[in-house]
Amino acid sequence: MDQILSLAAANLLSPIILSFALGVAAALARSDLNIPEAVAKGMSIYLLFAIGFKGGVSVADHGLDVTLGLSLLAGVVLSAVLPLIAFALLQVMGNLSRLDAAAVAAHYGSISIVTFVAATSVLEGSGIASEGYMVAVAAAMEAPAILSALWLISRGGDSRRMDSDLLREIMLNGSIVLLVGSFLIGWVTGAEGLAKIEAFIVSPFQGVLCLFLLDMGLVAGRGLRGGSGVLRPGVLTFGMVMPLVGATLGLGTGLLLGLTTGGVALFMVLSASASYIAVPAAMRVALPEANPSIYLTLSLGVTFPFNLTLGIPIYVAVASALTGG
Amino acid sequence: MDQILSLAAANLLSPIILSFALGVAAALARSDLNIPEAVAKGMSIYLLFAIGFKGGVSVADHGLDVTLGLSLLAGVVLSAVLPLIAFALLQVMGNLSRLDAAAVAAHYGSISIVTFVAATSVLEGSGIASEGYMVAVAAAMEAPAILSALWLISRGGDSRRMDSDLLREIMLNGSIVLLVGSFLIGWVTGAEGLAKIEAFIVSPFQGVLCLFLLDMGLVAGRGLRGGSGVLRPGVLTFGMVMPLVGATLGLGTGLLLGLTTGGVALFMVLSASASYIAVPAAMRVALPEANPSIYLTLSLGVTFPFNLTLGIPIYVAVASALTGG
Amino acid sequence: MDQILSLAAANLLSPIILSFALGVAAALARSDLNIPEAVAKGMSIYLLFAIGFKGGVSVADHGLDVTLGLSLLAGVVLSAVLPLIAFALLQVMGNLSRLDAAAVAAHYGSISIVTFVAATSVLEGSGIASEGYMVAVAAAMEAPAILSALWLISRGGDSRRMDSDLLREIMLNGSIVLLVGSFLIGWVTGAEGLAKIEAFIVSPFQGVLCLFLLDMGLVAGRGLRGGSGVLRPGVLTFGMVMPLVGATLGLGTGLLLGLTTGGVALFMVLSASASYIAVPAAMRVALPEANPSIYLTLSLGVTFPFNLTLGIPIYVAVASALTGG
Amino acid sequence: MQTHQAKRVAIIIEQVMQSRLTDAMTDAGVTGWTVLPVLGGSGQSGAWSREGQISRGTGMVQVVCVIRPERLDELLEAAFAVVERHIGIVSVSDCEVLRAERF
Amino acid sequence: MQTHQAKRVAIIIEQVMQSRLTDAMTDAGVTGWTVLPVLGGSGQSGAWSREGQISRGTGMVQVVCVIRPERLDELLEAAFAVVERHIGIVSVSDCEVLRAERF
């Protein structure tokens, strides 16, 4: 408990979290502070490239763990199963239509790569090691949740939601391709490759993350201002309960796989986090009738800050306690 | 005098000034060289964040000077008073309408953050220390000048220029919010926070500043090409005399407050510089009839280069001489 | 031969080339991965500024080589002559209209600055020195080819293709101005100037180049997808033969001038590479009837990857062998 | 296909006035509009371009609003009150729309 | 100058649907169109803005298509099939064009 509190305190007062808070505050106060779309996208490309590359280098360094395949598989299964749990929970807690519930559920099965990045920063800051291939697990968990959610809807008699174009769009989503691609590049070029571009992808990383979280805060704050009306208390609670449910499943999976402390913590973070890049786009195509304010506000305005501030320290502390790390 | 000349020479041949000159030359020669708006905004966000953060860290390091409050107050008063002087000067020197004169005056009461940044570079290059909270003073000086200018106009019988929306826009202007916000983040996280993001906000700072000044040069040069016709000799002279008047007031204030050499120099720079971010936007809302070519050309095309090339070395030299620094 | 192979292998597995390959693959697979136009332009401005500046500093360091003037002149002549050869070759190999052939020819007389940048990386990686002013030669070779191509067309009885506006646009093209401007700034400020901005223009350079080549790969891949139909086998072959022809001429020139190994290699690279920034824009103005798919696909989709993967190692190895470097 | 008469109003207005315009439109009961970016332009007050600019003080946007003919006057009055003292262009053209139930 | 009657169709549609719309247009034999960026907007499903966004999930584009009057119905049917279940506005206005041979 002490560790949780001190981790949480250190976390809350880090430049990263404070930058996010600044963004939220600026948006709520209706400041005209804003980061251009192109710059935000540029930063997200930088972060994906850097995190993928570093993961690949780490695999090249430490050799291929036998659990890589199992972890990928476990990730896919988790991503596919979590929406079912989320959907069931929403029918108890929320008062959403089937469509809205399925759309929300898809987000919680998938992952938030920035939450993952923030968690790796916390781990690094605490000197806790983790498997480099967790970034590949992150990529593997992006898409299955979407298919699960569409299956939920088709079960309800509503069909023709999925076509081959959509499937390609989901699987070859820019963030998946960049993450997997840079992971492979890092793996192939290894430490030598890293040495060449370290000054770009390692040293300034934390600083770029600050500005990126400032932007996320601005977008989340604007979303909260416009979308807070749509969130009934039940749905709001879901946004903070579901991460804990996901994290628990992630914990079990990580322990079963016998991952390191950091690996377990990251599995918890991935399961606990909710997508706001790939899934919203897929939902607009496949479930256009679902209300985007609900899933965007919940994912970016509630669950993301929850994980960023409280979730990550909890997950890291629990993983440390249970792995003896 | 010698010091001024050698400082001025070193300054004129620095990559920063030469980049600005390159931009002006390219624009005057009608090259199609241009920096995308999103990139320019991205760089300005980076610079504001970095300068605010470093200021906050410096306050965390050196403890809170008792003069912080007084300096902020002095900044507000200066910002409010300078437009009155500028307005009076313009009625002697220029031949502008009341509206145009008031709009120009607002710009000279407010500040140019890039001029401030360039001056801190020169100070660092010369090893002269300054108060970290001067960046908060800069933020405090952005807005009062606008209110002064609107008061000048309302005195002339023209009213209803200010509403609560505009007031919020002025006070919560993006650059103020980012500067103050990152200052607070730097203050809270201190040297430890800085260590995390130093490779992003400190090391590459000068280089980003070069590209940013290249962009400023391009915009200034385009402005000069299009707007040079509107500047009569009297107004043009004002653009170089007013900075000296402002610097003198800033000098007195800095000496009265007992600031360090660097602090006095920065107070001079802030008073001498003219806004081209927050004030033009406020003027378009409140005084739409005022001619933007006049105030933009004057502020960005005349006073900014004047301060950048001659002003800063003069202010630093004078501050050094008078504080014995 | 061994050296070529090992250089080629090292080159093919560098982060830079793999990033380009990732981009091509993503585009061919129709992923929605894309880099915003503003970010791509921002990166190209960064690269031009950095490469120009470093070239200037190197000239300041090593003093002015007597061959600078001759090299510039040789570059201009090569740029003007190469289109004539390309045009003749195309009439043998391709089946293009005069207009299309002239437009393609213009691209091959001019240069690709990213190919040049990639080659300097390979040289640095192999510890091979080169003349700093080669970047000025690169700038000098951008434009003459355009004039040659227009002369080819006007000889065919088709006139009024060139006016003073177009001439100014060609000579003061953004990339020429930035390259020459930053070269001069680097020259003037020398090692002292470089020290100030090294952390910006040197350390992260390779990493930015990776992301930039990712973008080039995306654009090239999209071009191949859309434009591959227009490339008959003869034209396609031209896209891989012409670089070798150009490189041979560049080799002879470099040897005649008595340049260092690196200088000879860079002369080969410049002559072998084909423009895709300045020349396409000039062609749209002067030869609007020429089909852009042909010259863009050929230059960016065929010759650029050819040089990047096979060409550069060959040129470096040949230059090393023949200069005994 | 079945189409319905409507009016397409295009308002080119300074960026700084955008929120005031859309607030006024909301007050007048207009709920749908789209904002398009503008790169540059020229008029009585000279030429401008957004290239490399960082201040919101320079530059315009275009607000497009498709509206039922009977609501046009309310919209124009609301828009006029905002642009009155400012630079900007309000133009109206006839158009036909699919799915009128959405307006 | 000699001009020719044509129709100008402006379709404001979600970014994620853009390629589906243009594919459908191609299938319907329409070969020319232009895509304009959109900054933000407001409608029955609330307000949105592209500022700082990284997901393609939020945001719209405007596809403009100038077309011969006799081809209009085909285009509208193709467009309607795509926008039917989605948010978006299809508006048509009369216009005249130079160089009708290009259509």
Added chain:
Amino acid sequence: MQTHQAKRVAIIIEQVMQSRLTDAMTDAGVTGWTVLPVLGGSGQSGAWSREGQISRGTGMVQVVCVIRPERLDELLEAAFAVVERHIGIVSVSDCEVLRAERF
């Protein structure tokens, strides 16, 4: 509200030709226009997109000009002289404007 007849001319033209077009418009006495960015498009010369591009050689912009009907022909002639050999679309539609004194 009181409106006035006008013409709205929309010219989709290659970026590299933009300054030549606006220079020609200025020479023809047209003083007001607005330039809108374009993301991509498709036509007889194939499809294009500005995504990730760094060359000015690919891509178009849209120049919009609201003009008094009696000035239309001059504008069209000036525009035609520029687009003649180039790709691009010139379309004209009727519109009504507020504040005709500004044109």
